[in-house]
Amino acid sequence: MRRCQDLAVERMTEVQVKRKAWYDKNAVRRKFQVGDQVLVLATSKPNKMAVQWIGPGVIESQLSDTTYIVKMANKNDRTQIYHVNLLKPYHQRPEKINLLISERKETPEAESDELGIPYPTADPNVHDFEEIIRDSALEE
Numbered sequence: 001m002r003r004c005q006d007l008a009v010e011r012m013t014e015v016q017v018k019r020k021a022w023y024d025k026n027a028v029r030r031k032f033q034v035g036d037q038v039l040v041l042a043t044s045k046p047n048k049m050a051v052q053w054i055g056p057g058v059i060e061s062q063l064s065d066t067t068y069i070v071k072m073a074n075k076n077d078r079t080q081i082y083h084v085n086l087l088k089p090y091h092q093r094p095e096k097i098n099l100l101i102s103e104r105k106e107t108p109e110a111e112s113d114e115l116g117i118p119y120p121t122a123d124p125n126v127h128d129f130e131e132i133i134r135d136s137a138l139e140e
Contacts, residue, residue, distance in 0.1 A: 030087065030088070031084075032087065034059050034060065034061060034062070036058070036059045037090040038056060038057055038058075039053040039054065039088050040055050040070060040086055041087075043086070053088065054072070055090060056073070056090040057070040057090075058073070066085075067083055068082055
């Protein structure tokens with residue numbers, strides 16, 4: 001019995017080392033600094049498959065290798081302790097810029113000759129598509 005137990009423990013240790021190496025191959029170590037902005041995984045949803053990240057929050061301090069104190073801006077300056085698995089870095093999107101160009105080109109026919117692309121010459125407010133096709137050079 002003792003030999004069987006020793007053999008089982010030996011095999012279990014070998015398999016444990018192999019599985020750890022397989023897991024660590026694709027694992028990403030997350031580490032945050034004080035002041036970093038993070039998103040927090042909302043775990044109190046009625047459907048556990050509906051993932052929602054809330055935030056951004058700011059890392060106040062690090063308690064251990066895997067736990068952080070996060071201050072959420074929308075929760076009246078409350079702090080809460082989160083495991084590193086519930087955090088991900090927050091990357092702010094660049095601001096959208098709307099651009100309006102009011103320059104109008106007077107001669108679309110000249111461009112159509114240069115590029116070899118015929119342009120319709122009809123009024124864009126007219127919704128009679130048969131008339132637009134008839135007046136344009138698209139059928140040529």
